[in-house]
Amino acid sequence: MSAQEPSQEWSAAAVLAELQVSGSQENRAGMARFGIDASSAFGVPMSVLRPLARRIGMSPQLADELWETGRHEARLLAILLTPPESLAPDRAMAWMEDIRSWDLCDQFANVLARRPGSDQLVPVLVADEREFVRRAGFALMAWRAVHAKTVPDTEFLNYLNLIRAQSTDERNFVWKAVHWALRQIGKRSAALHDPALDLSRQLCESQNKTSRRIGREAQKELSSEKVLTRLKKLPEP
Template identity: 65%
Template sequence: MAKAAETSWTVAHILKHLEQSGSEENRAGMARFGIDMTRAFGVPMSVLRPFARTIHKSNDLALDLWASEIHEARLLAILITPPKEMTDELARSWLDDTHSWDLCDQLTNVLARRTDSGKLVSELTSDTREFVRRAGFALIAWRAVHAKSSPDSEFLGYLDLVRKMSTDDRNFVWKAVHWALRQIGKRSIELHGPALALGEDLAASSDKTARKVGRETVKELSSDKVLARLGTK
């Protein structure tokens, strides 16, 4: 029988547990991956995910954990927030505080599981802040995975956004742009062709960043693994 989720965790207990679970070695490793370690204990996701499952889902607890400003506590706040509680207002508020790609990606992973989260894409991708714009394209990528009932037309509509922002050379933006384009192309055989065509177009661009986005996309969408999965090989 599965163990029941712990209901007695407090913010103080959680922070103490996180501090004891971190290490300088992990801090150094996370920093090498570009994670903001300003207020972090060095606890990997492989530890945080199972820990989150021992904590009861609670919007109030999540808000308190986020307010602590500790990196791993904020990741836990995201993990214990049910998708229906990840409202537009909460997502905007937390993104205002986000300065690390892993927080951005975990937050949009939860947000993408809401069926109506696609309406935020245009707003987030048009924002000039690096991690908010990244969030918009991460949301596209996650929706390509999670939004099973959404029509392909939704994702075709995102291709113009990809093209428009493919010249944003900020590291955490262009990587999210090509992530979104690759996930669109892997979603279905109907989307594969248009996404690959855009990738090829960008690969021939005069802009250095757009060329990187295009080359990364073409490389993956032309791979035997993707073609076999989509049934084209």
Template identity: 65%
Template sequence: MGVSDQAWTVETVLEELRTGGSEANRSGMARFGIETSKAFGVPLSVLRPLARRIRQSPERLPGLAQDLWESGWHEARLLAILLTPHRSLSPELALSWLNDIESWDLCDQLTNVLARRAGSNELVAALVADEREFVRRAGFALIAWRAVHAKSAPNSEFIEDLDLIEHFADDERNFVWKAVHWALRQIGKRSADLHQPALALAEALSASEDKTARKVGRAAARELTSEKVLARLRKPIEE
């Protein structure tokens, strides 16, 4: 990729992306269920270093992240997320961007940043109640990421999230049920105290009359009872 770092504008970034994209990567994205009608075919392994170069450049124009988002190009939107620190990702901005999202990877990258922001759990209930597939996914992805990143969050937050998981476990849409399952697994792996209630829900869902809920429950129970997870949860106690 050969564009100079002297002046990062939306135009120079898009040219960089055009140069770095490939039809092979676009095809790979499509195989993973990513909409590619407006994609260059640039992998994250290239986008992350590019984001670091742009962040470090003194010639980055103000508002570049928003301009990249508004361009509508898939990789430009991923860069917009990578260029936005969690302290700058206000709930209003996150919700505005979520309204445009029609791809699981954008959804997951955005919620990964949002989960690091204090108070982002307050968005969960509204997101999961939204009927739009990727907005609902965002709610459960946010739960999953907070289980990883929100180190000081109380257990009570995630116990409440289990009620949402139980309620929406029958949403059969591919990108929703996978996020529900992800959220349940991450809660159960967060701590020994949360493991038992998460596993209890997984086992209850495994016995559900609804096939999607059963799928969610069985997949979560399988991981939460694995020796790898159980050993990691025992480790702090033994030390």
């Protein structure tokens, strides 16, 4: 995506007009089937939003204007138009206050994870009782396991205690993010695989049904031949 500022045509109004003509009722219905609140949506898929974001170019100012519209795809675009370095903790937390959808949550965490120092937000988000804020904490864990390639594995070992502590949260959008984080940590490196797999097995033995479900999902993937083969190919640290 270009780092250039948007041209004059890309005002917030121009972007909304583009989204209006790109949406469809069929896509809105599809969003609803996937558990996305489509009440403020145009019905524009990510396959359209990503190329549009590249056409517009990075712009934190335009991103703020789009976010303030409250429209679903405008907020997805706002995330795509925001450089990771612009997601300072105060701005990140202000946006989190408005998120009520798993796709917004996960796209937001994907960008935030690329910002140095975003690990400091993980315990803050995970400790929050609100469903999508807590989900963002675990999504941030998962995405940092992918994007934060130069940080030491000790960061992710520390996350295992947070995963264990919140593994009893039965809310749909939370437990799915918890096992996502556990799986991504276990796939990050050979050194992290065994601790993550061990936690998965422990959760399988839990008295709590949500913990057992998370453990089973994570253990299945982390024990798979595909994951084990990939880990053997990773370079030594």
